[in-house]
Amino acid sequence: MKKTFENLSALLTDDLNAVNxxxxxxxxxKHAPRIPEVTAHLVEAGGKRLRPLLTLAxxxxxxxxxxxxxxxxxxxxxxxxxxxxxDDVVDESNMRRGRKTANLLWDxxxxxxxxxxLFSRSFQLMVETGxxxxxxxxxxxxxxxxxxxxxxxxxxxxxxxxEEIYFQVIRGKTAALFAAATEVGGVIASAPENVVSALNTYxxxxxxxxxxxxxxxxxxxADQTLxxxxxxxxxxxxLTLPVIxxxxxxxxxxxxxxxxxxxxxxxxxxDLEHAMELLQNHGALEETxxxxxxxxxxxxTSLDVLPQSQIRDLMRDLADxxxxxAV
Amino acid sequence: MKKTFENLSALLTDDLNAVNxxxxxxxxxKHAPRIPEVTAHLVEAGGKRLRPLLTLAxxxxxxxxxxxxxxxxxxxxxxxxxxxxxDDVVDESNMRRGRKTANLLWDxxxxxxxxxxLFSRSFQLMVETGxxxxxxxxxxxxxxxxxxxxxxxxxxxxxxxxEEIYFQVIRGKTAALFAAATEVGGVIASAPENVVSALNTYxxxxxxxxxxxxxxxxxxxADQTLxxxxxxxxxxxxLTLPVIxxxxxxxxxxxxxxxxxxxxxxxxxxDLEHAMELLQNHGALEETxxxxxxxxxxxxTSLDVLPQSQIRDLMRDLADxxxxxAV
Numbered sequence: 001m002k003k004t005f006e007n008l009s010a011l012l013t014d015d016l017n018a019v020n021x022x023x024x025x026x027x028x029x030k031h032a033p034r035i036p037e038v039t040a041h042l043v044e045a046g047g048k049r050l051r052p053l054l055t056l057a058x059x060x061x062x063x064x065x066x067x068x069x070x071x072x073x074x075x076x077x078x079x080x081x082x083x084x085x086x087d088d089v090v091d092e093s094n095m096r097r098g099r100k101t102a103n104l105l106w107d108x109x110x111x112x113x114x115x116x117x118l119f120s121r122s123f124q125l126m127v128e129t130g131x132x133x134x135x136x137x138x139x140x141x142x143x144x145x146x147x148x149x150x151x152x153x154x155x156x157x158x159x160x161x162x163e164e165i166y167f168q169v170i171r172g173k174t175a176a177l178f179a180a181a182t183e184v185g186g187v188i189a190s191a192p193e194n195v196v197s198a199l200n201t202y203x204x205x206x207x208x209x210x211x212x213x214x215x216x217x218x219x220x221x222a223d224q225t226l227x228x229x230x231x232x233x234x235x236x237x238x239l240t241l242p243v244i245x246x247x248x249x250x251x252x253x254x255x256x257x258x259x260x261x262x263x264x265x266x267x268x269x270x271d272l273e274h275a276m277e278l279l280q281n282h283g284a285l286e287e288t289x290x291x292x293x294x295x296x297x298x299x300x301t302s303l304d305v306l307p308q309s310q311i312r313d314l315m316r317d318l319a320d321x322x323x324x325x326a327v
Numbered sequence: 328m329k330k331t332f333e334n335l336s337a338l339l340t341d342d343l344n345a346v347n348x349x350x351x352x353x354x355x356x357k358h359a360p361r362i363p364e365v366t367a368h369l370v371e372a373g374g375k376r377l378r379p380l381l382t383l384a385x386x387x388x389x390x391x392x393x394x395x396x397x398x399x400x401x402x403x404x405x406x407x408x409x410x411x412x413x414d415d416v417v418d419e420s421n422m423r424r425g426r427k428t429a430n431l432l433w434d435x436x437x438x439x440x441x442x443x444x445l446f447s448r449s450f451q452l453m454v455e456t457g458x459x460x461x462x463x464x465x466x467x468x469x470x471x472x473x474x475x476x477x478x479x480x481x482x483x484x485x486x487x488x489x490e491e492i493y494f495q496v497i498r499g500k501t502a503a504l505f506a507a508a509t510e511v512g513g514v515i516a517s518a519p520e521n522v523v524s525a526l527n528t529y530x531x532x533x534x535x536x537x538x539x540x541x542x543x544x545x546x547x548x549a550d551q552t553l554x555x556x557x558x559x560x561x562x563x564x565x566l567t568l569p570v571i572x573x574x575x576x577x578x579x580x581x582x583x584x585x586x587x588x589x590x591x592x593x594x595x596x597x598d599l600e601h602a603m604e605l606l607q608n609h610g611a612l613e614e615t616x617x618x619x620x621x622x623x624x625x626x627x628t629s630l631d632v633l634p635q636s637q638i639r640d641l642m643r644d645l646a647d648x649x650x651x652x653a654v
Contacts, residue, residue, distance in 0.1 A: 031495055032477040086443060090436045109417045112439060113476045116413060119446060120469035127466045132457060139454045142447035149440045150359040168358055 004317045008053055011311060015056045015070060016049065022074045026121050038102050038114040042081050051076045051181045054206075058185025058199050061311045068129040068188050075138065076181045078122035083145060083177075085115035090153070091236075134184045141180035148172010159247055159255075159263045161239040167208070170215075175207030182206075198305045202315070205299035210322050212292040215240035217325065219279060222289040231272040237262045241291065243275070245284040254278055296323035331644045335380055338638060342383045342397060343376065349401045353448050365429045365441040369408050378403045378508045381533075385512025385526050388638045395456040395515050402465065403508045405449035410472060410504075412442035417480070418563075461511045468507035475499010486574055486582075486590045488566040494535070497542075502534030509533075521632050528629040529642070536622035537649050539615060542567035544652065546606060549616040558599040564589045568618065570602070572611040581605055623650035 009016060023043060029035040052073035059069035088101040089108045095101060103111040126138050152169045155161050182203035186196040218233045219242050233240050247258050260266050279285050299319040306312050336343060350370055356362040379400035386396035415428040416435045422428060430438040453465050479496045482488050509530035513523040545560045546569050560567050574585050587593050606612050626646040633639050
């Protein structure tokens with residue numbers, strides 16, 4: 001992943017610098033210094049800038065020569081940052097990317113209101129592009145993101161959660177913004193309809209694959225490598241794909257185990273190890289990995305409608321590397 | 328106030344019904360029933376629908392015949408509702424409009440995420456109007472609202488707060504959305520520039536007047552009528568215009584009193600009564616009432632650029648009635 005990012009970033013250095021400058025400029029506030037303080041903590045925390053990179057790469061791949069892909073990349077990063085600020089309040093998180101969260105360093109109030117401010121700043125940035133179609137795409141993505149968050153809240157800890165609900169949740173949580181990020185890159189470049197559609201499919205599939213891999217790695221990946229943070233989702237009683245697949249095949253005693261630990265939150269020493277055993281016995285981790293590979297391939301093949309280019313190859317590589325984190 | 332509302336509402340009955348139908352339709356969510364539950368609690372709680380009424384009235388006064396003033400009125404109500412949901416979390420409020428708040432009935436998480444959902448729905452609604460200028464106005468209003476909220480958070484309990492900061496805060500808290508609500512009514516009706524500008528001035532001044540009166544009534548109004556809820560702002564240590572004016576004129580002992588009660592939050596029996604005495608002694612309540620009258624008059628005279636009509640008269644009356652709550 002690192003190498004693909006470096007290559008993509010190197011190809012888009014000037015654009016990325018322009019995005020960073022625009023982000024710094026727009027997170028300023030003459031009246032409320034708390035805003036840039038909180039935002040800088042998160043924006044400068046070494047995030048991967050994956051989403052803005054997708055917008056820049058999509059626009060460049062479609063031959064865009066104007067200035068607005070930079071606005072859209074900053075828009076996408078602001079939406080992402082605002083979502084993280086609100087997520088950390090909702091999840092009562094203390095750490096993100098190895099640093100204390102804003103809700104811990106300042107307070108929940110600041111995280112809520114600065115998140116709202118970044119949403120409104122992202123909105124201003126996209127209006128500046130003057131493209132109603134771009135606004136339509138991003139408005140719909142915002143609604144899908146917010147609906148997915150509420151769905152996740154109500155579906156959490158419910159052991160009847162189906163794969164269908166899981167996919168709705170991760171489309172909201174991750175794939176909707178990935179898909180909008182790539183699609184608006186094509187739209188701003190006035191790419192033909194089949195290319196715009198392919199970019200949407202690419203972002204959607206890449207986002208789904210990305211989230212499935214994240215959820216798989218939380219259980220150590222398909223080979224159950226035990227590392228730090230293994231089992232966070234289990235302890236937080238999140239219904240992710242590995243557990244959903246294991247519950248699908250659970251016998252009565254196993255179902256009782258999941259109900260006790262996930263639905264009722266009654267967890268003891270040894271429960272995580274037993275959960276890992278059940279995932280292994282039912283092949284849930286391999287099946288989850290296969291799902292990630294399926295969506296990764298879908299992302300790759302969606303780009304077949306575009307002519308070969310260095311940047312297209314790098315975007316295909318990106319899909320491989322997202323999946324390879326998990327194998 | 329009640330009579331003016333009734334007359335304005337009666338004149339716009341069909342439009343208001345259309346707004347209510349659109350709100351009900353757009354607060355639905357196929358996947359997350361929590362969304363309409365929380366929204367309905369707030370939207371159906373007998374709010375005055377003042378903001379959507381301003382949009383409908385402005386569009387009608389400018390002779391608009393299309394369908395999009397209804398979308399914009401619903402947009403404005405969704406932005407307002409989203410702001411209330413987040414405000415109640417930030418202020419840790421338990422009651423609003425005589426009912427338990429959503430953060431109490433459900434939880435903070437639901438209020439944060441449903442608020443985000445309503446923001447994104449409002450965004451979709453305004454995109455549907457196809458007017459980039461409307462989007463620009465509402466994006467700027469959203470940023471002013473969010474910046475004002477953060478400013479209020481950091482200015483709260485600071486006895487050095489100036490009138491200048493107070494006006495920035497209430498522009499964000501109240502006047503920015505009032506001004507956008509009336510301005511977009513004119514824009515969607517393709518009104519001439521001087522009329523659009525007048526509508527912005529009207530909404531801004533009406534909003535400022537409205538908020539000043541609210542802050543004055545919290546201390547019983549200019550005649551210090553003691554009723555229920557008197558002194559809420561004092562107990563919550565909010566720096567509003569009456570107190571700012573009293574602090575401007577405070578001697579050393581009085582300044583120490585405000586520092587103890589507001590800055591340090593060390594309040595005892597008799598402190599509210601002493602605060603009321605200081606407001607009275609320095610004429611702070613009369614001065615605050617005069618400020619409300621000034622802004623109310625400004626709202627009224629701004630409409631002079633428009634030809635006389637029944638609806639223009641009612642909008643002028645509205646400014647009088649807003650102020651009359653305080654005299």
